[in-house]
Amino acid sequence: MTTTRRSVLGVLGASGALLATGAVPGAATGAAVSPTPADVRAFDQFVKEQAAVDAFAGSLLLVHRGRPVLARSYGRANDTALNGPDTLFAMASVTKLFTAVAIAQLAQAGKIAYTSTLGTYVSGFPAEIADTVKVHHLLTHTSGLGDTFTMPGYLAEALTWTSVDQVMNGTTDYIRRTSLEFAPGAGSRYSNAAYHVLGAIVAQVSGKSYYDYVREHVFRPAGLTTTDFYTRPQWHTDPRIAHPYAKQPSGERADTIDQRLYVGTPAGDAFTTCADMARFASALQGSKLLDRAFTGITLSGKVPPPPQPGPQPGRTPGVPHVGFQCYGPVTLLVNNQWVTGHGGGAPGTSTDVQMYPGSEWVTVILSNYDYDGGPPPVVVKARDMITA
Template identity: 50%
Template structure:
């Protein structure tokens, strides 16, 4: 079999508020009208597009479109477990890949508002064992904005052998942090932007250092439970293999047959950079509560969702029917990426791996839309699906 990138390799992230975003008033769903473009209604253009992709075996997973918390469209296609003939459904749990970073970012912001973490503090303030060139120059701000110079811990020499030896979450966090301690940043902190799984692992280690709790316990109590995300959790590989509620990821082998990615997952549990598990409904709830300012104290939500680092304009994301939408501006925020699309700000995050995980969440604060797409098939169709939803939402307002 040909060598592939690490299963943790990200597909990418897109979306979030501008440097001066003012969050809208939190009118209830009963107080404001819910105009819905016809293309987003059941049987409309979007629904037909996704159904066609599923019929061609290009999409397997679940999606949810909501407006002010009300379901506009909910669909599930394909199999969560092909061997046991378990179909995907609205309650299926999917591995999130890099969307998990949003939970880690929120954990950091909760601790910042409690004055336990400072954005400008140096890495050495919280974690020891790093060379002075790193400990005294990398800041929490750099880690949150992917400007630390660190790259992908999952691609470091020795990672694959080490992950096979870790049998507990505690060993995973310590092992990942130790690998990063012995790595070299690719550029001076603040001198560039480079997507960094390593940076978010270190943020998780900082959460542990300042709270005295494991990262997993802290996020479970102060992120998942606080947001009412009753189905969201970190799961071990044995749970992933055994529980019928959890989607197995699939990728095509060299002969084009679908191969179960869980069988090649050597790690025991996800980490602060990726692979918590959730449902469409839980992730939609998280996004909605976040932009409405319900998960942080007043003033802290705009801080998290405001642009920190301008990013080069990205080309429109092409879809099968040519509906890519160019972003007019992009900013790296504290967690997500801000995108100005057709005059409307959005925030979102995506992620995935070559072994069959592909995910996207996008929220439109000005118009109350939420779009969640969770797939257990490898491929580029999830960005296409999200792009079409974005096109119809921003055109229909």
């Protein structure tokens, strides 16, 4: 690491720093080769070009061996501020990583068993669900539960809720009234309902609200200084928080805060910065949130991941693609490198956090734009660069 270069591109609303100008060393002998400084500069230029044509807005941070290499921010956060390194972004489904760690902590403490059923911890579910769905199924999207947002009547009612308890308890009640789409373990479908239920388990077992447990046992130990579950009124008024700008049929983008819940759930929409998520990745990989055994349990592949719509980053058509759902993250084998992390998306939101254990990189890309047909090109380009 050598000199520091900072620039502010006022016309584009861009800010950032390219922090590595010397050689970036590879990982240990026999491990994956890291991108060169020229690779990083080419990626930096690509992001700039994407922002120039309004194809990317948000912040990104690339970290190698715990040291920042590239930090960039582009576009507007809201009506009064530009995106910057301290901007808070709605995380969408990347929030599931926090929920998975909370479950693992309670399993490590002997308070939860991955093989125990949902009914062991949370009451009120029909026997079809309570007696057959296990914690393992919930974590791996193999429970047979679906998506809360597609449940008849859910979103219309949920948008009227004005308290944390209404969101948490009301969502759980909707899931209690649902039916399984397949027998637990017999299929795979990405499930926001499953991760919400995991949050209900955290609350029941810990004796705290889900939100308080995660703040105390995940955010604080990981050193996350601004990450939290902010409410919709805070989203409207806090200039640090990026508004979600969703693409409309006309091609224009509109602020869609009022299409989001009063507060996020265990399945989505905590708020974070790039720096906080890099700290979280470091704490998780460094066994600061879990002991080494449970870190390994959480980050190791369990079952093939559920199918995702659209093209996936790092996937080349016609080339075999190996991936596994872990207890929270997804791990993929891309060009002989394991890549472990999670992405998220919602109207006006696209987020991605990835860890590359072989080459010791972490990438955090948080955007307040949504994208059609898969992840943003910036996410795909970052993965291509590191795994090339």
